[in-house]
Amino acid sequence: MNELHSVDFRSYGWRCLYVLVAVLGTTALMIWISFLPHYSWAAKAALILCVACVNAGLVAGFLMHLFSEKKMIYTLLAFVAVCCAGLMGLTIYAMHDMPPGTVFH
Amino acid sequence: MEIPYVVQPRPDTGVYNAKVGIWLFLASEVMLFGALFSAYVLLRVGAEPGTWPHGWQNLTLGTINTVILATSAITTLLAWVACKTRQIGRFKFFHGATLLLALTFLGVKSEEYREHLNHYEIQLADGRIAEGDMRENDPKQDDVLIDGRYVMDEKELYDLRAQRETRPQAIKIPRAQIKEMENYGPWHNTYLALYFTLTGLHALHVLGGGLVIGFLWGPGRRLWETNPEQFTNRVEISGLFWHFVDLVWIFLFPVLYLM
Numbered sequence: 069m070n071e072l073h074s075v076d077f078r079s080y081g082w083r084c085l086y087v088l089v090a091v092l093g094t095t096a097l098m099i100w101i102s103f104l105p106h107y108s109w110a111a112k113a114a115l116i117l118c119v120a121c122v123n124a125g126l127v128a129g130f131l132m133h134l135f136s137e138k139k140m141i142y143t144l145l146a147f148v149a150v151c152c153a154g155l156m157g158l159t160i161y162a163m164h165d166m167p168p169g170t171v172f173h
Numbered sequence: 174m175e176i177p178y179v180v181q182p183r184p185d186t187g188v189y190n191a192k193v194g195i196w197l198f199l200a201s202e203v204m205l206f207g208a209l210f211s212a213y214v215l216l217r218v219g220a221e222p223g224t225w226p227h228g229w230q231n232l233t234l235g236t237i238n239t240v241i242l243a244t245s246a247i248t249t250l251l252a253w254v255a256c257k258t259r260q261i262g263r264f265k266f267f268h269g270a271t272l273l274l275a276l277t278f279l280g281v282k283s284e285e286y287r288e289h290l291n292h293y294e295i296q297l298a299d300g301r302i303a304e305g306d307m308r309e310n311d312p313k314q315d316d317v318l319i320d321g322r323y324v325m326d327e328k329e330l331y332d333l334r335a336q337r338e339t340r341p342q343a344i345k346i347p348r349a350q351i352k353e354m355e356n357y358g359p360w361h362n363t364y365l366a367l368y369f370t371l372t373g374l375h376a377l378h379v380l381g382g383g384l385v386i387g388f389l390w391g392p393g394r395r396l397w398e399t400n401p402e403q404f405t406n407r408v409e410i411s412g413l414f415w416h417f418v419d420l421v422w423i424f425l426f427p428v429l430y431l432m
Contacts (some may be wrong), residue, residue, distance in 0.1 A: 088247045095243070101431075112432070123423050124423050132416045138186070147200070
């Protein structure tokens, strides 16, 4: 990002404002979805999490400059993604891994 | 001794050392919050239907904090751009704004905690349950006074969003009738234990980030006079941490306030 010396502060500020509006818009969308009356909890949770991922993508991509980072950082993040997927996978696996003779009420 | 690659990128990584360092640190932070989120998922999915609290958080305060954190993410980025474009005056303004927003976030979060700790569930000897905000709880008095309502079944307490339409009433309860009384602290149930753990850890990150931002805004700014490039890199590193704090909140808000 060293080429920023040539960037006009005002135009960068406008770009930031667009991102802020998008982040706040997606937040409003999540709140609206949570109040939808005729959808199940699972459907609403899935929709809300999808919108949250878009929101997170905006922050990570633009504000953390992940859209234009070096290969080293991407490699590091790929390792994190694999570890996180493993962590969540273990959670899902553990949910069905009951000792023999477990009684459910 | 001079520390290498504090300004110039290392040839093999392509970035300066502190940037690799902060990304490694953020990777460990992702695993920390990931473990807590997976614990939340495990307990949420494993809960009996209808027994997981819904609408227990103050959505207005949660939304205000979301706006505050999103705005602070922009101000911290603009502070870094100001450094890059050599405008120290603008840097001071935007970094100062970030610091103020961080303190405001913590203030709002404290108010949320106060609300929870002042909210009580009171089980009565006749089987009813009273629930609401405590108004008077003087041990010398024979009664306690709450702003709330009575319910017959504990399951009615789980969906507070559905109960918001009913206006709370002032209820005086004789102490002799009280079987058990407990506020909505982390000890109350699994959901609140997770809520206080996740948001408490996040608030500690906000505090830590705020301290670093405050240092760079105050005494740490002296580096600008001698080595503006290194100072700019420090601002970028603090900004990356701050954006991570914002990222965590982006998932905490829907999980704890909306689902």
